[in-house]
Amino acid sequence: MNILKSFKQLLIVTSMLFSFISSFAQTDQDAIMMNKNLFCTGLIYSNSSWNKYWEGTNLRDNLNIGTISTNQISVMGNYGIKDNLNILFNAPFISNKASMGVLHSASGIQDFSAWVKWMPIEKSLKKGTFSLYLLGGASIPMTDYIVDYLPLSIGLKSSTVSGRLLLDYQLGRFFVTGSETYTIRGNTKLERNSYYTTSLFLTNEVSMPNVNTISLRTGYRSSALIAEAIITDMKTLGGFDITKNNMPFPSNRMNATTIAANIKYEIQKVSGLALVGGASHVIAGRNVGQSTGFYGGFFYILDFSKKKEKKTTSDNSSTQNK
Amino acid sequence: MKQNTIKIYLAIAILTLAYCSKKVTSRTDNIPALNPASIDITAGTWKTILLKRPDTFAVASPLLVTNVNYVAELNEIKGLQKNLSKEQDENIKYWAAGGVLRWNEIMRELVAKYNLPPYQNPDGTYPIPSSANPFAYPLFPFANPPYAARAYAYITAAQYDALVACWYYKKLYNRPAPYITDVNIVAKLPSTTLPSYPSEAAVLAGVTAEMMKLLFPTEIGAIQLKAQAHEDAAIMSGSATRSDIAAGESLGRQIAQAFIARARTDNAGKAVGTPADWANFETSTAAKGEIPWISQDNPKRPGMLPLFGKVIPFLFDTATTRALVPPPPPLTSSDQMKKETEEVYSYTNNPTLENKQLVLFWGDGVGTYTPPGHWNAIAAEDFISKNLSEVKWARNLALLNMSLMDAGIVCWNTKYTYYNPRPSQLNPAIKTLTGLPNFPSFISGHSTFSGAASTILGYLNPERAAAYTQMAADASKSRLVGGLHYRSDCEIGIKVGNSVGQFAVDRAKLDGAN
Numbered sequence: 001m002n003i004l005k006s007f008k009q010l011l012i013v014t015s016m017l018f019s020f021i022s023s024f025a026q027t028d029q030d031a032i033m034m035n036k037n038l039f040c041t042g043l044i045y046s047n048s049s050w051n052k053y054w055e056g057t058n059l060r061d062n063l064n065i066g067t068i069s070t071n072q073i074s075v076m077g078n079y080g081i082k083d084n085l086n087i088l089f090n091a092p093f094i095s096n097k098a099s100m101g102v103l104h105s106a107s108g109i110q111d112f113s114a115w116v117k118w119m120p121i122e123k124s125l126k127k128g129t130f131s132l133y134l135l136g137g138a139s140i141p142m143t144d145y146i147v148d149y150l151p152l153s154i155g156l157k158s159s160t161v162s163g164r165l166l167l168d169y170q171l172g173r174f175f176v177t178g179s180e181t182y183t184i185r186g187n188t189k190l191e192r193n194s195y196y197t198t199s200l201f202l203t204n205e206v207s208m209p210n211v212n213t214i215s216l217r218t219g220y221r222s223s224a225l226i227a228e229a230i231i232t233d234m235k236t237l238g239g240f241d242i243t244k245n246n247m248p249f250p251s252n253r254m255n256a257t258t259i260a261a262n263i264k265y266e267i268q269k270v271s272g273l274a275l276v277g278g279a280s281h282v283i284a285g286r287n288v289g290q291s292t293g294f295y296g297g298f299f300y301i302l303d304f305s306k307k308k309e310k311k312t313t314s315d316n317s318s319t320q321n322k
Numbered sequence: 323m324k325q326n327t328i329k330i331y332l333a334i335a336i337l338t339l340a341y342c343s344k345k346v347t348s349r350t351d352n353i354p355a356l357n358p359a360s361i362d363i364t365a366g367t368w369k370t371i372l373l374k375r376p377d378t379f380a381v382a383s384p385l386l387v388t389n390v391n392y393v394a395e396l397n398e399i400k401g402l403q404k405n406l407s408k409e410q411d412e413n414i415k416y417w418a419a420g421g422v423l424r425w426n427e428i429m430r431e432l433v434a435k436y437n438l439p440p441y442q443n444p445d446g447t448y449p450i451p452s453s454a455n456p457f458a459y460p461l462f463p464f465a466n467p468p469y470a471a472r473a474y475a476y477i478t479a480a481q482y483d484a485l486v487a488c489w490y491y492k493k494l495y496n497r498p499a500p501y502i503t504d505v506n507i508v509a510k511l512p513s514t515t516l517p518s519y520p521s522e523a524a525v526l527a528g529v530t531a532e533m534m535k536l537l538f539p540t541e542i543g544a545i546q547l548k549a550q551a552h553e554d555a556a557i558m559s560g561s562a563t564r565s566d567i568a569a570g571e572s573l574g575r576q577i578a579q580a581f582i583a584r585a586r587t588d589n590a591g592k593a594v595g596t597p598a599d600w601a602n603f604e605t606s607t608a609a610k611g612e613i614p615w616i617s618q619d620n621p622k623r624p625g626m627l628p629l630f631g632k633v634i635p636f637l638f639d640t641a642t643t644r645a646l647v648p649p650p651p652p653l654t655s656s657d658q659m660k661k662e663t664e665e666v667y668s669y670t671n672n673p674t675l676e677n678k679q680l681v682l683f684w685g686d687g688v689g690t691y692t693p694p695g696h697w698n699a700i701a702a703e704d705f706i707s708k709n710l711s712e713v714k715w716a717r718n719l720a721l722l723n724m725s726l727m728d729a730g731i732v733c734w735n736t737k738y739t740y741y742n743p744r745p746s747q748l749n750p751a752i753k754t755l756t757g758l759p760n761f762p763s764f765i766s767g768h769s770t771f772s773g774a775a776s777t778i779l780g781y782l783n784p785e786r787a788a789a790y791t792q793m794a795a796d797a798s799k800s801r802l803v804g805g806l807h808y809r810s811d812c813e814i815g816i817k818v819g820n821s822v823g824q825f826a827v828d829r830a831k832l833d834g835a836n
Contacts, residue, residue: 006323035665037470063620064619064620090673100432100620101618101620102746102752102753102754102758102805103753103754103757104670104673104754104755105753119772144675146675146678147678148682148757149678149682149755174368175513187343187344187346190682191678191679191682191683192682192683192685192686192690193349193683193699194430194690194691194696194699195434195690196431196435196689196690196691198435199431199465200348200363200427200430200434200691201346201348202349202350202427202703203346203348203349205346207345207346234385243438243689244438244441244459244690245438245439245441246438246441246688247688247689247757249689264468316558
């Protein structure tokens with residue numbers, strides 16, 4: 001069994017806006033499947049920050065908030081139902097604070113997201129391997145966190161469903177992966193009962209525009225090491241610009257083009273353990289922070305396919321889960 | 323098999339979300355047409371605010387309903403009603419909910435749109451919006467709470483006087499509505515015996531459009547379109563003819579001039595103050611041995627409208643403004659102030675979810691219709707079910723908004739009399755749960771506005787009096803637990819607001835509308 005092949009890579013998208021639209025792209029962004037009955041789980045810490053943001057298309061600073069920094073811890077998991085059918089989840093804790101001004105920090109458990117990942121096609125093409133993936137995902141807020149507090153809110157509190165097409169081609173140890181994701185976002189609810197976007201609404205409910213994301217990644221992928229570069233372009237399909245010196249709003253048109261690098265390394269001495277890390281930076285955006293982020297963490301694989309003996313604390317949970 | 327099941331569930335989930343409508347509906351989008359319990363036919367005798375008499379501005383007597391020119395006007399309506407488009411029908415339905423209500427909502431929308439503090443100059447100073455150059459940045463106006471309170475008051479007071487005059491002429495000339503004179507004209511609004519000359523819709527459109535020229539000059543074009551739509555709705559619904567509209571619009575625009583003349587001389591134009599004024603607040607407070615308020619905006623911004631406390635109120639004179647200013651807050655060095663600062667810290671150090679929600683519900687900060695707008699929303703949504711006539715609607719909202727403006731004046735006068743620092747200035751460890759307003763602490767604006775509003779609304783709608791008192795208490799508490807105000811600011815603010823509201827109650831008891 002090729003353990004590494006079962007691993008995920010991560011992409012930090014902390015890039016996004018004001019911290020919420022979350023996190024690393026989960027392991028739902030890559031062209032790697034867990035083999036049947038394997039459960040891969042991991043813990044990721046990330047930090048991102050920005051001191052400039054795009055107010056509409058105008059890049060500015062704001063001395064009343066200074067630098068907004070986000071710390072995040074995510075629990076992730078990926079289980080192989082079959083070799084070509086996986087389910088994945090992610091649950092983040094997020095903490096935001098401003099370096100200047102008087103605004104209070106915000107923190108809490110944000111949205112639970114889950115994906116089903118299916119690889120219907122994998123075949124040799126020329127000298128390499130071509131594979132096609134279809135993914136469906138959904139996310140739902142796990143707690144009653146405050147939403148109407150941008151840019152410090154930990155999330156937008158909108159339930160979403162997503163569909164993704166992902167294509168991958170591997171030639172020797174080099175690969176290229178492209179994907180497009182369409183996310184339908186459900187309405188969110190503010191703590192107040194009226195708001196102005198480009199007109200006045202007398203309700204707490206906000207219609208959230210959908211989002212389309214295109215991502216391209218390429219790099220080196222071997223059994224012990226993955227190193228890749230990624231460019232991601234997120235576009236909000238609708239919404240409005242932050243007006244001059246106004247507060248950001250959940251249904252703003254938030255766009256971001258992010259570059260990132262990821263690395264994953266398998267510890268040879270401990271079977272099933274891998275370390276991950278990476279960095280990202282938003283190079284262009286609209287109504288989002290120009291954020292720079294870093295992350296690091298580990299993944300560990302539990303084998304549910306046969307009775308086993310050994311290992312660490314994580315084994316306890318594996319027995320329980322059986 | 324398993325795989326197929328998952329795929330099916332997923333497909334269902336996606337389709338559900340995609341097809342379940344994301345469209346958001348406002349609470350007043352689909353309310354029924356206004357159907358007054360009383361047409362208040364004697365409202366022409368109600369006590370006006372600025373007008374000396376209801377017939378200060380003359381309205382010529384209308385043509386007889388048998389006159390050929392009037393018959394032609396009726397034919398215009400019949401022709402229009404034959405071919406109403408979907409948009410025209412929707413326009414009728416929108417305005418049918420009530421002209422005073424709809425114009426109130428439009429005002430709140432404009433306040434929210436313009437409630438944006440100017441961005442600083444490169445040298446760290448701030449530009450001041452100019453009514454002489456309203457399209458240049460910063461756009462005029464900055465519709466902050468005092469500005470908004472005054473705008474709501476002027477517009478609703480002018481609407482009220484204009485409708486009293488309108489009702490005076492309606493009764494005098496007693497021209498029946500088109501749908502009564504001509505059976506072939508369909509009443510697309512609830513039919514009443516209210517005379518149609520001059521048209522109350524046109525009076526409202528005219529007076530409001532004219533007031534907006536002063537208050538929101540960059541919106542004149544958009545407002546004119548809405549005024550036109552309001553008048554179109556009146557004609558197409560069979561409620562008014564062209565001559566009812568012309569007489570009404572002219573009357574409304576003339577009456578607005580009386581209010582505009584007052585507004586130009588009520589001292590609001592000087593409320594920004596001068597750099598010398600700004601410096602003087604600080605030095606004179608320090609001279610008393612007190613810690614003066616310091617802006618916590620970065621760069622430091624001059625306090626919001628420091629001389630707004632000198633604006634001439636509607637419900638009382640400026641001597642009364644001064645009499646309503648409460649005694650000083652606890653001295654900044656006192657144990658009491660220390661205790662109150664610690665109390666604020668205790669709320670914000672580890673805020674509860676419930677308090678965070680309360681703070682945001684009543685926040686009404688940048689980009690919103692402000693606390694006075696919030697109270698207009700509360701009042702308007704309660705009045706919808708009361709089946710009031712347009713003139714009674716206008717009277718109630720004028721009383722509310724004169725209270726709010728005058729509460730703002732007394733509150734601002736107090737703030738700049740004592741120039742008291744915010745909790746987060748005395749203890750920088752205090753972090754706020756919503757944006758910190760840029761003006762002195764004592765007394766709380768939210769509390770003063772809310773105290774005034776709950777008092778007059780409790781009189782106008784007694785069955786909800788306890789609810790209004792509770793809402794005012796909540797709004798006030800939100801400023802304490804949000805880290806923006808001390809307990810003294812909130813409790814004394816409510817009391818001062820109650821006193822201001824009582825002036826409106828006293829007026830309401832004698833205005834002839836009960």
